[in-house]
Amino acid sequence: AQSVTQLDSQVPVFEEAPVELRCNYSSSVSVYLFWYVQYPNQGLQLLLKYLSGSTLVKGINGFEAEFNKSQTSFHLRKPSVHISDTAEYFCAVISVGAAGNKLTFGGGTRVLVKP
């Protein structure tokens, strides 16, 4: 079975400050990892994904994430946030080869960017 833990339910941050959202996963096999963003009253959009190769993955809107296999982590970072980054962020995992390629989500981290 696979699982995802997002360690922070809420992260307040000032505009132009850096932000890091923490994600740890558990799986008995190799994984694909994703970060999705949900803006208020909208569906989920893919920010970035890690499938293989370089452990540093760059996504849209200036976000990046680093896969750390030994720590089973996939933390999301942005060096300077904007007000428009206020949203909920979800980390998700697929276990490679698992039937159905089902996405398992973490509980979400709500980011509030303050002016």
Place this chain on the structure above:
Amino acid sequence: IAGITQAPTSQILAAGRRMTLRCTQDMRHNAMYWYRQDLGLGLRLIHYSNTAGTTGKGEVPDGYSVSRANTDDFPLTLASAVPSQTSVYFCASRAASRTEAFFGQGTRLTVV
């Protein structure tokens, strides 16, 4: 514009009533999924379908049923709604050759 359409956008439903949430995609994706989103719990998988004609149970399937008669449509039915099914429901789809899923805008359901 290609994508996933969910209907209705929101609904208030009396407990005990039957309700079908609709999901249609025009991307010809093989796999489709239904999730419910609850505060602090993230998104939890209800049911999924890898191809037309097949369905499977997710993490929280009780009280829900699905069908996949064709590639485009994946309706979710609540046979007899209960207040604990109050949630935001998201439909998603994925192409067989890709890993990422695409999501609809969601249906906000309130069972009273």
